[in-house]
Amino acid sequence: MSEPVRTALSPRIHAPPPARDPRFHVVERWVDCAALPAGTPASELEFLHRQMHEELTAVESSARTLADFPDADWQVRLDLARQCSDEARHARMFRRVLERRGGKVGQSPVLSFQYRIIVAIDTLIGRLTVQNRSFEAGGIDAIEDGIADARRRGVQDLLELLDAQLADEVVHVRFANAAIADLKSRDPAHLLSMGTALTQAGKAFREVMGDEGTAGAHHRVSGEARREAGFSAEEIRAADQLAERLVSQRGPESEKARDAR
Numbered sequence: 503m504s505e506p507v508r509t510a511l512s513p514r515i516h517a518p519p520p521a522r523d524p525r526f527h528v529v530e531r532w533v534d535c536a537a538l539p540a541g542t543p544a545s546e547l548e549f550l551h552r553q554m555h556e557e558l559t560a561v562e563s564s565a566r567t568l569a570d571f572p573d574a575d576w577q578v579r580l581d582l583a584r585q586c587s588d589e590a591r592h593a594r595m596f597r598r599v600l601e602r603r604g605g606k607v608g609q610s611p612v613l614s615f616q617y618r619i620i621v622a623i624d625t626l627i628g629r630l631t632v633q634n635r636s637f638e639a640g641g642i643d644a645i646e647d648g649i650a651d652a653r654r655r656g657v658q659d660l661l662e663l664l665d666a667q668l669a670d671e672v673v674h675v676r677f678a679n680a681a682i683a684d685l686k687s688r689d690p691a692h693l694l695s696m697g698t699a700l701t702q703a704g705k706a707f708r709e710v711m712g713d714e715g716t717a718g719a720h721h722r723v724s725g726e727a728r729r730e731a732g733f734s735a736e737e738i739r740a741a742d743q744l745a746e747r748l749v750s751q752r753g754p755e756s757e758k759a760r761d762a763r
C-alpha cells in the first residue's frame with residue numbers, strides 16, 4: 503500500500519523544530535506517531551517516551567522565550583529560568599521510569615509540536631498564554647487523571663513521578679497567570695495579542711493533530727489544581743463546560759483513537 507500524501511505544515515504558524523540527535527525519529531503529525539492498543543506494556547513505554555520528549559520541548563520553549571524577550575521583567579525571566587530547570591528534571595524523571603521498564607531513548611516516533619507552535623508566536627503574553635496557560639493547564643488536568651490511574655493500578659514509581667510533576671506544573675501556570683494579569687493591567691491592548699496567539703495556536707494544533715489526535719486531547723478539568731494555579735472560579739467553570747462539550751461530541755471513531763493512545 504502506498505504512503506498517504508502529507509501536506510507540509512504551514513511555516514507561518516509552525517516554527518522550525520528543535521535539533522535532535524540521530525536516536526530520535528521526529529514526525530510532524532499525530533497520525534504518524536505509534537498508535538498502540540491501550541493498557542499494554544508497549545503502550546505504556548510509548549506514553550513514557552512521548553512524555554519525556556514533551557518535557558524536553560518544554561525546556562526548549564521556555565529557553566527560547568527567555569532568549570527572545572530579553573527586556574521582559576526580571577520576575578518573569580526568573581520564573582522562566584526556573585521552569586527550564588523543572589522541565590529538565592521532569593524529562594530525566596520520565597527517562598528513568600522509561601528505562602526501568604526496558605524502554606530506551608528514541609524507541610518510538612516523537613512530535614515537537616508544542617515547541618513549534620509556541621515559538622511561532624511573536625509576543626511574550628501570547629507565548630505565556632499558549633504554553634503555560636493552555637498547554638500546561640491542560641497538562642495539569644491530564645496529570646491528575648494519571649495520578650488516579652496510577653493509584654488504582656498500584657504503580658508506585660509513576661504515582662510519585664506524577665505527584666512531583668503536578669506540583670511544578672501548577673507553579674508554571676500560576677506564574678504565567680500572574681505575569682499575564684500584570685501585562686494586561688499595564689496595557690489592555692495585550693488582550694488582543696492573547697486572542698491572536700490563541701487563534702493561531704488553535705489552527706496550528708488542528709493541523710498537527712487532525713481528528714485522530716484532538717479526540718483524546720481533553721480531560722476532566724481539575725478544579726482544585728487550577729484554583730491553585732491562579733484560575734478564577736468562572737474560568738474553571740468555562741474550561742469545564744468546554745471539556746464537557748468536546749467529550750460529548752466524540753463519536754465512536756474518536757473513542758477508538760483515544761483508546762489507542
Ligand SMILES: [Fe+2]
Pocket residue numbers: 557560588589592667671
Ligand atoms: Fe513539565
Ligand SMILES: [Fe+2]
Pocket residue numbers: 560585589638670671674
Ligand atoms: Fe511545566
